[in-house]
Amino acid sequence: MTLYAIPFPTIDPVLLSLGPLQIRWYALAYIAGILLAWHYLKRVARQAQLWPHVKSPASEEQIDDFVLWATLGIVIGGRLGYVLFYNLDAYLANPAEIVAIWNGGMSFHGGFAGVMLALIIFANQKKIPLLSGLDLIALGAPFGLFFGRIANFINAELFGRVTDVPWGVIFPNGGPLPRHPSQLYEAALEGLLLFVILRILSHSAGKLHKPGFIAGTFALGYGIFRSFVELFRMPDEQVGFLTAGTTMGMWLSAPMVIAGACLMIHALRSSRQSATSDK
Structure with a gap:
């Protein structure tokens, strides 16, 4: 065992117990991610200069209404994604265990699909431009990713492979050897770094004027970051490694990379065509 191994900090996954009711860090992470994303999207929507034709694709009231739709998409999609994949x-x-979400088991890719479906239906009903709506939602997604991965670390789940790096952590359920804290890698890349990238593109580079570009960047960035961290993360025990040492996370992220790149190209081409036609 490496001399640099870090014992897992003593953190109870249950923040507070009130009789049979338990308040878990994982549930609070979902709530924090949704609330912060909600607040941030309303701020972005108020900054008219960021949007094409100086108009946000959705009003603050519509964003308020969509929060419930997004929450249902995250929970239902995330659960069904875990069940299927x-x-x-x-x-x-x-x-009967399918509905027992309190026992754990959620998939980001399933939740992503759930939110996309919810947005398509909501945007059609409210006459919201779909691509700009996707851009708006993408800007808030890193909040949930960051807090969700921190909660995974607190729960000592989804840990990484055995390592001898100085920051290796000995997880309670991971055996005696130190492992990569892959949850923190994902929090840093999918949460913090992706937020910074999207923030620069939206507020400094003016990419919200190219509908779909921000959403494509999110899908591409998440897919790349997730696939990279999968090199250090242990796959789910019941799934294991797939062909040529790949993982389910890599396979599910590959379509996001392709779709994200295609959406970015489409956004750039459409913007050029629009500029040409205006001359």
């Missing part, structure tokens, strides 16, 4: 046989054997 990570543990289908177990849930087919015991279907």
Whole structure:
């Protein structure tokens, strides 16, 4: 064992117990991510100069209304994604467990798909431009990713592979050897760094004037960062490694990379065509 191993800090996943009611850090992470994203998106929506034609794609009232839709998309999509991609046989054997989300088991990619479906329906009903709506939602997504990964670390779950780096952590359920704190890698890349990139593109580079570019950057960036961290993260035990040492996380992120790149190219081409036609 390396002399530099860091013992896992003593953190109870349950913040507060009130009789049978337990308030968990994981649930608070979801709430914090949603509330901060909500607040941030309303601020961005008020900055008319950021948007094409000096008009936000959605009003603050519409953003308020969409929060419930997004929450349902995250929870339902995240749960169904986990069931389908990570543990289908177990849930087919015991279907009642599918709704027992308090026992854990959520998938980002499923939640992402759920929010996309919710936005498509909501945007169609409210006559919101879909691509600009996607851009707006993408700006708030890193908040949830950051707090969600911090909660994964607190729960000592989704830890990394065995390592001898000085910051390796000995997780309670990870055996005696230090492992990569891959949850913190994801929090830093998918949460903090991706937020900074999107912030620069939206507020300094004027990319919200190219509808779809910010959303494409988010999908591309997340897919790349997630695939990179998968090199250090242990795959779910029931899934294991797939072809050529790849993981389910890599396979699910690959379509995001492709779709994100295509969306960015489409946004740039559409912007050029619009500029040409205006001359």
